Amino acid sequence: MRFFIVALLVFSLVLACSSCRTKNVGDEGPIVTATFTQASTWNDGLTATLNVTWTEGTAPFTIQAAMGGGTTENIAAGTAATTPFNRILTLVEGGPFTWTVTVTDANGDSGQQTGTYTVGATLNQAPVIDSVDYTNGVLTVNVSDPDGDTPLTVTVTDVADATVDSNSVDATAAGVSVFNFSQDDPFTAVNGDTTVTVTDPGGLTDTDTVTVTFAALVVNLAEGELAAVPMAATAAVGETVTVIVVAGDFPAAAAFNYMNGAGVTVTDGGDYVDDTFNVGSVGGAQKDIDGIWADMAPAPSTFFVPENFMMKAVDVAADSALDFMGFNITPIGAGEVTGGGDLFNFGIAFDAAGTYELGFIEFQDVKRTYYSDNAAVEYNWGDISNDYAGIPNSVVVN
Numbered sequence: 001m002r003f004f005i006v007a008l009l010v011f012s013l014v015l016a017c018s019s020c021r022t023k024n025v026g027d028e029g030p031i032v033t034a035t036f037t038q039a040s041t042w043n044d045g046l047t048a049t050l051n052v053t054w055t056e057g058t059a060p061f062t063i064q065a066a067m068g069g070g071t072t073e074n075i076a077a078g079t080a081a082t083t084p085f086n087r088i089l090t091l092v093e094g095g096p097f098t099w100t101v102t103v104t105d106a107n108g109d110s111g112q113q114t115g116t117y118t119v120g121a122t123l124n125q126a127p128v129i130d131s132v133d134y135t136n137g138v139l140t141v142n143v144s145d146p147d148g149d150t151p152l153t154v155t156v157t158d159v160a161d162a163t164v165d166s167n168s169v170d171a172t173a174a175g176v177s178v179f180n181f182s183q184d185d186p187f188t189a190v191n192g193d194t195t196v197t198v199t200d201p202g203g204l205t206d207t208d209t210v211t212v213t214f215a216a217l218v219v220n221l222a223e224g225e226l227a228a229v230p231m232a233a234t235a236a237v238g239e240t241v242t243v244i245v246v247a248g249d250f251p252a253a254a255a256f257n258y259m260n261g262a263g264v265t266v267t268d269g270g271d272y273v274d275d276t277f278n279v280g281s282v283g284g285a286q287k288d289i290d291g292i293w294a295d296m297a298p299a300p301s302t303f304f305v306p307e308n309f310m311m312k313a314v315d316v317a318a319d320s321a322l323d324f325m326g327f328n329i330t331p332i333g334a335g336e337v338t339g340g341g342d343l344f345n346f347g348i349a350f351d352a353a354g355t356y357e358l359g360f361i362e363f364q365d366v367k368r369t370y371y372s373d374n375a376a377v378e379y380n381w382g383d384i385s386n387d388y389a390g391i392p393n394s395v396v397v398n
Contacts, residue, residue, distance in 0.1 A: 028056075028057075028107070028109045029056070029057055029103075029104075029105060029107075029109030029110050029111045030054040030055065030056055030057035030061065030103045030104075030105055030109070030110070030111040031054055031055045031056050031057075031111050032052065032053075032054045032101060032102075032103050032111035032112060032113045033052070033053050033054065033113060034050065034051065034052040034053075034101040034113035034115070035050075035051045035115075036048055036049070036050050036051075036099055036115055036117060037049055037051065038091070039088075041120070041123065042091065042117060042118060042119050042120055043091065043093075043119065043120045043121065043122060043123045044091055044092060044093035044119055044120065044121055044122040044123075045090065045091065045122050045123075046090070046091050046123070047088050047089065047090055047091065048071075048088075048089055048091055048117075049086060049087070049088050049089070050065060050067075050075075050085075050086065050087045050088075050089060050099075050101070051084065051085075051086050052065075052081075052083070052084065052085040052086075052101055052103065052113070053083045053084045053085070054083050054103045054111060055083075057103070057105035057106075057107075057109060057111070058105045058106045058107050058109075059082075059105065059106060060080065060105075060106055061080075061081050061082065061083070061103055061104065061105050061106075062077070062078050062079055062080055062081060062103070062104050063075060063079050063080075063081035063085055063101065063102070063103050063104075064076065064077040064078070064079065064101070064102045064104075065087070065099065065100070065101045065102075066099065066100050067089065067097065067099045068097035068098045068099050068100075069092065069094065069097055070091060070092055070094060070095055070097035070099070070117060070118075070119050071089040071090060071091060071092060072089070072090040072091075072092060073089060073090075075087060077102075081103070091119045092119060093119050093120065093121055093122065094118075094119055095116075095117060095118030095119050096116050096117065096118045097116065097117055097118070097119070098114060098115070098116050099114065099115050099116070099117065100112060100113075100114045101113045101114070122147070124147060124149070124200065124202040124204055125145070125146040125147050125204070126146075126200070126204035126205065126206055127143055127144065127145040127146075127149070127152050127198045127199070127200045127204065127205070127206055128143065128144050128145070128146070128198070128206050129141060129142070129143055129196060129198050129206045129207070129208045130142040130143060130144055130175070132196060132208055132210050134210050134211070134212060134213075136233050136234070137180060137181045137182060137183075137212075137214065137232065137233050137234050138178065138179075138180055138181075138234055138398075139156065139164075139178070139179040139180075139181060139194070139196075139210060139212070140176065140177075140178050141154050141171075141176070141177045141178075141179070141196055141198070142175055142176055143171050143175045143176075143177065143198040143206075144175050145200055147200070149200040149201050149202065150171075150201075151170040151171065151201070152170070152171040152175070152198050152199065152200055153168060153169075153170055153171075153198070153199045154168070154169055154170075154171055154177040154196065154197070154198050154199075155167055155168045155196070155197045155199070156168075156179050156194045156195070156196050156197075156210075157194050157195045158194070159181065159190065159192035159193070159194050159212045160190070160192050161183065161184050161185065161188050161189075161190045161192070162181050162182065162183055162184060162190045162192070162212055162214065163181070163182050163184055164179050164180065164181050164182075164194075165179065165180040165181075165182075165235070165236045165239055166179065166236075171198070178398065180232075180234045180235060180236055180239070180398065181194075181212050181214075182231060182232030182233075182234070182235070182241070183214040183217075183231055183232065184231075184282075185231070185282055185283070186214075186216075186217035186229065186231045186244065187216055187217055187218075187219075188216055189213075189214060189215055189216040190212060190213060190214040191211065191212075191213050192211070192212055193209050193210065193211050193212070194209070194210050194211075194212055195207060195208075195209055196208045196209070196210055217229070217391075217392075218390070219246050219391055220390075221246060221247070221248030221249075221340055221388065221391075222248050222249075222383070223248050223249045223250070223251060223382065224248060224249075224250070224251065224381055224382025224383055225247075225248040225381065225382065225383040225384075225388065226245070226246075226247055226248070226262075226360060226369070226381040226383065226384045226386070227245070227246045227247075227248075227386055227388060227391055227393070228243055228244075228245050228264050228358040228359065228360065228386055228393065229243065229244050229245075229246060229358075229391060229392060229393070230242075230243050230348075230358060230392060230393070230394070230395045231243070231244060231282070232395060233392060233395065233396065234395065234396045234397070234398060235350065235395055235396075235397050235398070236397070236398060237350060237351065237352060237353060237397055237398075238349055238350070238351070239349060239350075239397075240273045240276065240347040240348070240349050241347065241348055241349070241350075241395055242276070242282060242345055242346070242347055243264070243345060243346055243347075243348055243358060244281075244282055244342060244344075244345040245262055245264065245327075245342075245343045245344050245345065246340065246341065246342055246343065247292060247340045247341065247343050247381070248340040249338060249339055249340045250337070250338045250339075250340070251338070252338055254373065254377075254379045255336035255337065255338050255373045255374070256292070256336060256337050256338070256371055256373065257296075257331070257334060257335070257336045257337075257371075257372060257373050257374040258329075258330055258331065258371060258372045258373075258376070259327075259328055259329040259330075259343060259344070259371050260328060260367070260370050260371055260372055260378065261326060261327070261328050261367060261368050261369055261370055262326075262327045262328070262343065262344070262360065262368075262369050263324045263325070263326050263327075263360055263361040263362070263364070263368030263369045264324060264325050264327065264358060264359070264360060265316060265322045265323065265324045265358065265359040265360060265361050266313065266322070266323055266324070266325070266348065266356055266357070266358055266359075267321065267322065267323075267354070267355070267356040267357050268315075268320070268321050268322060268323055269323075269350050269351050269352050269354065269356065270313065270323065270348050270349070270350050270351075270356050271312060271313040271323070271325070271348065271349060271351070272308075272311045272312055272313060272325045272346060272347070272348060273346070273347035273348060273349050274308045275308065276346050276347030277305060277306070277308075277311060277327065277344065277345075277346045278344060278345050278346065279291070279293060279303050279305065279329055279344050280292065280293050280294065280342050280343070280344065280345075281342040281345070282342075282345050286305070287302055287303050287305070290342070291341050291342030291343065291344075292337060292339070292340065292341030292342055292343055293331060293334065295337045295339055295341060296331065296334045296335045296336065296337045297335045297337075298333060298334065298335050299334060299335075300331035300332055300333060300334035301332050301333045301334075302331075302332050303329055303330060303331055303332065304329075304330040304332070305328075305329055305330075306326075306327065306328060310326065311325050311326060311327055311346070312325065313325050314326075316361060316364065317364055317365075318364075322359075322361075324361045324364070324368065325346075325348075326368060327344060327346065329343070329344060335374065336373055336374050350395070350397045352397070353397050353398055354396075354397055355394055355395070355396050355397070356394060356395045356396075356397060357393060357394040358386060358393050358394065358395075359384070359385070359386040359387075359393070360384035360386060362380065362384060369381065369384055
């Protein structure tokens with residue numbers, strides 16, 4: 001009888017426990033899987049993505065993510081979520097950091113996932129060309145750098161038939177760089193691309209392409225006119241600008257043979273550059289027979305020309321705001337010519353910023369601008385105003 005009673009009690013206890021479930025971790029709450037993956041590298045200011053998935057549990061769910069201080073934000077507790085859940089976060093330098101993700105279901109049961117990460121310093125960011133402007137030979141480039149790196153080096157490539165004052169400059173504090181392009185030959189059009197590049201101290205770059213253009217200069221002078229034409233509209237202080245002196249046709253009764261004198265005036269501050277005087281058209285050796293001289297019959301065999309010191313600028317007595325440079329050319333064995341053309345060219349440089357205008361002086365102490373024929377009969381040009389429509393006569397110096 002005692003055996004029967006004990007057996008009955010054991011059987012009743014088993015029946016009572018058969019409806020109980022032991023609550024182990026993950027049995028009733030969500031089972032969470034999470035990853036935190038950088039977009040490129042683990043560096044300050046970049047981003048990484050938190051990816052979370054889960055199974056089991058009872059909807060609806062909320063999520064919380066404590067990122068340990070390595071991101072600019074966390075995911076607040078109670079944030080409604082469905083699986084899969086993704087959030088892009090911005091990284092903050094430091095570490096190692098520990099992140100913890102918690103997903104909670106409608107019954108209050110939770111699942112977690114953790115991980116660690118370290119964030120390095122901010123990576124160097126590339127500089128930016130914000131804008132470019134090309135107007136009448138002047139290329140203005142505006143640049144900036146997201147990191148504030150200095151100096152930023154701005155460079156331009158060469159353009160065929162044009163010259164730039166510098167291929168590389170450091171941007172100023174305002175991020176502005178200026179390049180002055182000039183036409184090598186005013187009678188040859190320019191149309192070419194220059195590549196603009198800005199480089200930061202770390203070697204990162206940005207580039208742009210700008211088209212540099214100059215129209216071909218056409219000097220249409222009337223009979224008796226004389227022009228001094230600068231081959232660049234703009235220049236830097238100290239930069240040499242070539243000036244070409246051109247004559248219109250000569251009267252039939254006043255043919256041209258000797259250039260007794262050409263007194264070229266310039267606003268005070270401009271002066272002849274040594275060893276730049278060149279007979280005839282631009283280019284070639286100093287005494288090449290070209291320009292108007294090649295049209296003579298017979299052509300000259302050579303020329304007598306002044307020494308450097310003879311062509312240096314001196315004051316204009318009647319106007320203290322002007323200087324003048326005296327030039328002359330004596331052809332040897334040449335005939336006369338009545339058609340106009342290039343007489344000579346020379347280099348001039350300027351000692352300060354400003355606008356410099358070119359002209360001629362007819363007389364100071366002696367005749368300064370005149371010519372003669374083969375019989376040594378002297379003549380004056382009919383117009384030496386150097387003020388002709390469509391023909392430049394000044395240089396802006398920056």
